[in-house]
Amino acid sequence: xxKILIIIIGITTGLFTSCQEDFxxxxxxxxxxxxxxxxxxxxxxxxxxxxxxxxxxxxxxRGRFIPFYGFNTDAEWNLNSDKENDAQADLMIYxxxxxxxxxxxxxxxxxxxxxxxxxxxxxxxxxRTFGNPEPGTELGQLxxxxxxxxxxxxxxxxxxxxxxxxxxxxxxxxxxxxxxSSRDIIYKQLIADLGEASTLVAWPNETSSTTTVERINKAFxxxxxxxxxxxxxxxxxxxxxxxxxxxxxxxxxAMYQLALSECRDVINSGKASLEPSFxxxxxxxxxxxxxxxxxxxxxxxxxxxxxxxxxxxxxRHNGSDQYTAQPRGGNAGPLPNLFYDYDETxxxxxxxxxxxxxxxxxxxxxxxxxxxxYTWYFxxxxxxxxxxxxxxxxxxxxxFMYMRYSEVLLIAAEAANELEGPASAAPYLREIRNRxxxxxxxxxxxxxxxxxxxxxQSMFDAIVKEHKFEFVGEMTRKQALIRWNxxxxxxxxxxxxxxxxxxxxxxxxxxxxxxxxxxxxxNETLEIYGLxxxxxxxxxxxxxxKTWNALTDIKVNSLFKTGxxxxxxxxxxxxxxxIDGSNGKLVNDYNY
Numbered sequence: 001x002x003k004i005l006i007i008i009i010g011i012t013t014g015l016f017t018s019c020q021e022d023f024x025x026x027x028x029x030x031x032x033x034x035x036x037x038x039x040x041x042x043x044x045x046x047x048x049x050x051x052x053x054x055x056x057x058x059x060x061x062r063g064r065f066i067p068f069y070g071f072n073t074d075a076e077w078n079l080n081s082d083k084e085n086d087a088q089a090d091l092m093i094y095x096x097x098x099x100x101x102x103x104x105x106x107x108x109x110x111x112x113x114x115x116x117x118x119x120x121x122x123x124x125x126x127x128r129t130f131g132n133p134e135p136g137t138e139l140g141q142l143x144x145x146x147x148x149x150x151x152x153x154x155x156x157x158x159x160x161x162x163x164x165x166x167x168x169x170x171x172x173x174x175x176x177x178x179x180x181s182s183r184d185i186i187y188k189q190l191i192a193d194l195g196e197a198s199t200l201v202a203w204p205n206e207t208s209s210t211t212t213v214e215r216i217n218k219a220f221x222x223x224x225x226x227x228x229x230x231x232x233x234x235x236x237x238x239x240x241x242x243x244x245x246x247x248x249x250x251x252x253x254a255m256y257q258l259a260l261s262e263c264r265d266v267i268n269s270g271k272a273s274l275e276p277s278f279x280x281x282x283x284x285x286x287x288x289x290x291x292x293x294x295x296x297x298x299x300x301x302x303x304x305x306x307x308x309x310x311x312x313x314x315x316r317h318n319g320s321d322q323y324t325a326q327p328r329g330g331n332a333g334p335l336p337n338l339f340y341d342y343d344e345t346x347x348x349x350x351x352x353x354x355x356x357x358x359x360x361x362x363x364x365x366x367x368x369x370x371x372x373x374y375t376w377y378f379x380x381x382x383x384x385x386x387x388x389x390x391x392x393x394x395x396x397x398x399x400f401m402y403m404r405y406s407e408v409l410l411i412a413a414e415a416a417n418e419l420e421g422p423a424s425a426a427p428y429l430r431e432i433r434n435r436x437x438x439x440x441x442x443x444x445x446x447x448x449x450x451x452x453x454x455x456x457q458s459m460f461d462a463i464v465k466e467h468k469f470e471f472v473g474e475m476t477r478k479q480a481l482i483r484w485n486x487x488x489x490x491x492x493x494x495x496x497x498x499x500x501x502x503x504x505x506x507x508x509x510x511x512x513x514x515x516x517x518x519x520x521x522x523n524e525t526l527e528i529y530g531l532x533x534x535x536x537x538x539x540x541x542x543x544x545x546k547t548w549n550a551l552t553d554i555k556v557n558s559l560f561k562t563g564x565x566x567x568x569x570x571x572x573x574x575x576x577x578x579i580d581g582s583n584g585k586l587v588n589d590y591n592y
Contacts, residue, residue, distance in 0.1 A: 038126030041138040047126070048142045051119045051149045056306045059105055060112035066300075066400055067312040068092070068102070069160055070475030071332060072559050074490040075468045078332045079375060082558035094569035095561040098576040098592055106577055109160075113153045114167070120150035121170045135199050141209050144200030145216040148224070151190040151197075152402070155228055158183045159479050162237065162571040162589070177583040184247045187232035191258070194225040198262075203271040204292035212290045214301035214399070219272045223297055223408045226259035230411060234483025237570040239589040242485065256415040263412035267428075272297060272405045274435050279351045285401065286310075286385035295406065299399035304388065310396040313473060314381040316357035321366035323358070324383035325391045330357060333376040334472050335559075336551055337497045340511055342469060344532055345441045352472050354379035355515075356526055368526040370517060372550040373501075378473035406432055406470055414463050422459035426450055429459075432466060488567035495559055502551040512536050516543035 037043045055061045071078045071092040078092040087101040098104065123146040127133045133143035150168075157164045166181035168189060198221045202210045210217040233255035235244055244252070266272055275281035275295045285296065302309075316330030317323065334353045342349035354377045359369040371377075381398075383390060390396045409428045417425035430450060437445040453459045467480055481487040500506040504513065515530040516539050529539045530548065538545070560566050573592035 034122075034126040035130045038123070038130040038139075039132075041142070044123070044127060044131060044139060044142050047119075047123050048146050048149075051116055051123060051146060052301065054112040054116040054119075055300050056302055057107065057112050059107045060109050061300060061400070062302070062306065062308055062395075064103060065109040065156065065160070066475070067308060067331065069156075070478045072491070073477040073481060073487075074335070074494040075338055075472040075477050076332060076334055076378075076475075077559055079330065082554055089558075091572070093558060093561045094564050094566045096569075096572050098573040098579065098588060100575065103572070104575040104577050106581075108575055108577075110157070110575060110578055113157050114165075116153045117150055117167055118171060120146050120153070121168065124150070125170060133200065136202075138209065140200040141202060141207070144197035144221065147193045147197040148201070148216045148221055151194055151224070151228070154186055154190055155224075155231075158186060159231075160572050161574060163239075165586070177585045179585045180587075183236075184232070184245050184250055187228060187245075188247070188249060190228055191225060191232065194221055194228070197221050198225065203269060205271070211292055213292050213296045213299045214290055215292075216298060217271075217292055219266045219269065219405075219408075220297035220403060222262040222266050223403055223405075223411075226262040226408065226411045226415075227403070229255040229259040229262070230414070231479065231483050235485035236482055237567065237590060242567050242570070252418065256418050259411055260415035260419060263408045263415065263428075266405075266408050267412060272408070274405055274409075274431065276435070278348050278435060282351055282380045282382075283385050285380070286382055286398065287387045288398065290399075295404045296401060297403045297405060297408075300402055301399050302395070302397050304397035305392050306395050307397050307399070308395055309398045309400050310381050310383055310386075310390070311394070313378050314383055314396075315354050315377040315379060316371075317366065317383055318357060318359055319361045319366060321358060321361040321364060323366075323386070323389075325389065326383070326393065326396060328396075329381070329383065330375075330377050332473075333378055335494060335498065336374045336376055337494070337501045337508065338468075338472060339376060339531070340501065340508060340533065341497075343437075343445060345438065345445060346436050346469065347438070348436050348469055351379050352469075353377075355528070355531065358384075365524065367519065367524045370515060370526070370528070370546050373548045374551045374555050380473050401474060407476070410463060410467055410470070414460070417456055417459045417463065422453050422456060425459050425463070426453065429463060429466060432470060436469070482570050487570065488565055491560055491566050495556055498551060498556040498559070499553075502549075502553070502556060504549070510534055513547065513549040515546045515548045517546065518543045 037047055068088065068091045072081060078089070080086065081089050081092050083089040090096050090100060091102065124143065127139060127143040127146065131139040131143065133139040163180040163183050165178045166186050167175070198218055201216050201218050201221055203218045204210050209215055232250045233244060233252045235242055271293060273294060275284070281295050311326065311328045312331045314329030317327050319327045339349060339353040356368040356370050357377065358366040360366065409431055413425040413428035416428065430446060433446045433449070434442060453462050464484060464486065468477065471477060478487070481490055501508040501511060504511060510533045512530040512535055515528055517526050517528045519525065520527050529535055529543060568590065571590065573588045574586055579586050579588065
């Protein structure tokens with residue numbers, strides 16, 4: 001069973017207990033001298049584990065950042081986006097205000113991230129000063145972890161808010177209040193930090209510290225560094241325009257070369273790999289298989305009674321049933337057109353896009369029930385695939401998948417395509433498509449497909465599309481669209497696609513408007529006819545018919561607020577409570 005990620009060694013607790021919910025509060029002196037804590041591997045590990053504790057706070061990643069950041073995109077949406085004057089919906093439809101009632105609290109994700117950063121800063125200073133953290137040592141591993149965890153918090157801060165205050169030393173009386181820094185400066189620091197961390201941490205399963213995906217390892221650090229290099233050189237909204245960075249150190253040439261090198265290191269190491277089956281990978285994830293060295297590179301760890309990943313995103317359960325005592329899931333899902341955009345033989349389709357929930361249980365037993373044509377669920381998250389029976393009313397304890405090996409392959413493909421051309425990119429993208437299609441389908445779906453990808457543009461377009469099919473429901477798409485300068489255009493195109501699906505025109509003219517279903521021998525699992533294009537013939541009297549055409553203009557238009565350009569709202573505003581508490585140092589840009 002996973003260990004709860006709090007400060008697990010009691011004697012070190014005093015180091016962090018006074019880190020307040022408001023990041024402007026400076027931590028008190030440790031109850032034990034830092035020279036003792038950070039020269040002892042056991043004590044230092046307790047302190048470094050404490051860096052992760054803010055992930056699990058209710059208004060932090062657990063209940064605010066993970067459930068809300070990343071929507072809406074051309075692949076996924078929050079299913080409550082059509083609610084008017086709703087604080088949660090506003091976060092998704094690119095209409096968030098600084099006083100948003102879901103986020104404008106002193107203990108919100110913003111402050112929790114800075115709490116984590118402050119803890120990391122204390123650990124980094126202590127380990128450098130007192131620990132002699134050399135590569136291959138336990139203290140070196142811990143320094144690498146602290147540097148990486150700090151980079152995670154900063155990467156997510158900039159992903160959500162753009163320019164933010166840069167704090168790379170513990171707070172003192174002179175630095176209680178500081179202004180925002182250019183994100184370019186922060187990205188350069190993080191990229192350098194991760195370069196150092198990659199020399200300190202071990203490969204997966206190389207040491208006892210890296211046998212689990214809940215600990216930082218070299219494959220993740222290098223993959224994460226590659227991700228940040230692509231983001232730092234990509235398009236994003238600056239106060240003056242949506243553009244790339246003008247810093248020559250963050251140029252496409254420099255950052256793509258760094259990303260490609262890091263990805264090739266991971267690929268050539270053989271220390272990570274794709275699970276042969278897409279479905280088997282997600283089943284193992286829900287079963288909480290934490291063994292390092294496979295497809296999962298690192299996961300935000302939650303204790304059994306903490307974390308709301310399935311609580312927020314799983315296939316919906318409407319009551320306490322045979323699979324869970326938690327009637328939750330289904331807050332978000334794939335766009336209704338996405339299922340029909342997949343190739344019918346793509347094995348990722350039926351794993352990722354689920355058209356049913358679990359109905360009201362009778363005598364504790366629920367059946368699958370079709371929902372409607374605009375309500376699809378993320379099939380990557382399923383209580384029914386878990387080995388544990390969740391009894392908590394608020395949390396499921398399943399980790400958040402922060403990065404997996406398929407992203408390394410896609411980054412390698414994108415960087416190689418830009419620097420070396422489509423022939424160099426093809427092997428990386430091919431590995432992902434090979435996994436998606438059965439051997440019998442590969443001559444057409446893989447081999448012939450790649451024969452058409454002969455230019456940089458065609459290969460890039462294929463990578464963008466593959467990213468959507470691979471990562472729907474993992475909340476990575478929004479940042480990718482931003483750095484490709486495709487956020488606004490792809491969201492607008494998604495509205496058109498949904499309108500065409502509603503009207504059964506264009507690419508969706510042959511999508512059936514009636515589904516037919518019956519229950520399999522287990523009397524709980526659906527057998528559905530009519531989901532595939534052209535399946536319009538009534539399959540027989542043992543099936544029940546259901547109209548599959550309930551998408552409305554209101555739903556379609558709720559992807560983003562009418563009159564709002566998502567490219568002008570790529571970031572959330574800094575919440576008012578932090579503006580008010582900054583002693584005049586913080587302001588909002590982007591016309592907030």
